[in-house]
Amino acid sequence: MNYEQAERLKQIPPYLFVRLEQLSAAKKAEGWDMIDFGIGDPDLPTPEEIVDEMCAQARLNENQKYSSSQGCRSLRVAVADWYRKRFGLDIDPDKQVCITIGSKEGIFNIAQAFVDEGDTIIAPSPGYPVYSGAATLFNEANCVKVPLRPEKDWLLDVDECPKNARMLYLNYPNNPTGATCDLEYMRRVYDWCQENGTILCFDAAYSEMCYDGYRAPSILQAGPDAIEFGSFSKTFCMTGFRLGYAVGNPDLIAGLTKCKGQIDSGAPIFIQKAGEKALSLYGENGETPKCVLDNMDVYAERRRVLVEGLRELGFDCVMPKGTFYVWFNCGMSSFEFTQKMIDLGVIVTPGSGFGESADGYIRMTVTEPVERIRLALERMRRGSYQ
Numbered sequence: 252m253n254y255e256q257a258e259r260l261k262q263i264p265p266y267l268f269v270r271l272e273q274l275s276a277a278k279k280a281e282g283w284d285m286i287d288f289g290i291g292d293p294d295l296p297t298p299e300e301i302v303d304e305m306c307a308q309a310r311l312n313e314n315q316k317y318s319s320s321q322g323c324r325s326l327r328v329a330v331a332d333w334y335r336k337r338f339g340l341d342i343d344p345d346k347q348v349c350i351t352i353g354s355k356e357g358i359f360n361i362a363q364a365f366v367d368e369g370d371t372i373i374a375p376s377p378g379y380p381v382y383s384g385a386a387t388l389f390n391e392a393n394c395v396k397v398p399l400r401p402e403k404d405w406l407l408d409v410d411e412c413p414k415n416a417r418m419l420y421l422n423y424p425n426n427p428t429g430a431t432c433d434l435e436y437m438r439r440v441y442d443w444c445q446e447n448g449t450i451l452c453f454d455a456a457y458s459e460m461c462y463d464g465y466r467a468p469s470i471l472q473a474g475p476d477a478i479e480f481g482s483f484s485k486t487f488c489m490t491g492f493r494l495g496y497a498v499g500n501p502d503l504i505a506g507l508t509k510c511k512g513q514i515d516s517g518a519p520i521f522i523q524k525a526g527e528k529a530l531s532l533y534g535e536n537g538e539t540p541k542c543v544l545d546n547m548d549v550y551a552e553r554r555r556v557l558v559e560g561l562r563e564l565g566f567d568c569v570m571p572k573g574t575f576y577v578w579f580n581c582g583m584s585s586f587e588f589t590q591k592m593i594d595l596g597v598i599v600t601p602g603s604g605f606g607e608s609a610d611g612y613i614r615m616t617v618t619e620p621v622e623r624i625r626l627a628l629e630r631m632r633r634g635s636y637q
């Protein structure tokens with residue numbers, strides 16, 4: 252029998268990285284050494300003390316049971332405590348925190364919980380594909396993609412947003428552009444959402460991936476009436492653990508929790524315990540732990556080598572203050588450039604995969620060591636793989 256997918260599922264294009272994998276898989280099968288700047292998955296290992304904690308906790312019988320959809324209270328308390336240390340905010344762990352199975356799950360489920368058929372979702376373009384993809388399509392919502400522009404430092408301009416929207420997704424430090432924002436900008440967007448009755452979903456997955464003295468603020472410093480999604484994935488190299496958190500307005504947290512109660516049973520308890528350990532590494536005044544700082548030093552150096560190398564090759568490339576992405580205009584269609592790069596044994600991500608308005612841009616993730624970045628730059632300079 253042939254089984255047709257539901258109409259809404261058919262509308263979702265294949266996930267960007269699936270298509271990329273197909274393209275580079277052929278080269279790999281031929282034995283090519285592909286230098287991979289594609290997917291945003293840290294190559295550095297999870298800090299050992301976090302892994303040790305997870306292993307020890309997994310051995311305990313009480314941690315082998317179902318969790319709860321809102322997450323373990325002890326991790327919710329740890330998240331609230333982290334917000335106090337990191338942002339000076341007073342968060343109620345019972346009403347303002349929900350633990351998620353990675354931030355992606357929360358970003359999707361918040362729309363399930365609050366968006367009705369025909370409602371408008373504002374998604375920045377370029378942007379993380381879930382906002383305009385699954386979050387919109389699974390709720391029969393209407394997505395308005397608002398372009399981020401280089402001349403506005405890739406900051407979403409609320410004056411370009413429709414006023415009747417139910418929900419707005421915003422993400423800084425930004426994937427894919429690497430752009431960052433300050434608290435004043437956040438206050439502007441926050442106030443606009445308040446005036447327009449729009450739910451503000453702030454994606455803070457890269458809040459701890461910052462350089463050059465920049466430290467990302469929290470949207471909740473602009474005001475309490477928003478929901479912020481954080482993640483253990485990038486900060487602690489824990490992408491495979493699938494652990495994140497949502498913090499903010501109690502109604503939004505209650506709706507998300509109710510929705511999750513119908514879908515999942517929470518992240519595994521021993522994973523949540525590892526998350527507690529990770530957050531406990533922060534200092535009393537929000538000082539970033541050494542293991543995170545060390546990793547950021549590694550990314551900062553790779554970023555410097557890549558950006559300087561790309562500039563030498565003639566690309567106009569900004570040194571990002573956040574994320575581990577380098578973003579630049581490649582001077583041709585994103586896909587054509589990506590194809591050429593694959594022929595050099597270098598995997599990059601076409602900007603157009605994050606929104607048509609970003610055609611002509613390329614994202615490179617600094618998940619390769621410096622010597623491999625230099626090798627990739629050399630291949631680009633020579634215009635050949637050999």
Ligand SMILES: Cc1ncc(COP(=O)(O)O)c(C=O)c1O
Pocket residue numbers: 291352353354355356379422425426454456481482483484490493494495
């Ligand atoms: C902007 C953004 N938000 C959310 C996520 C999801 O992260 P996770 O589900 O691993 O917490 C990612 C992952 O790459 C991302 O780039």
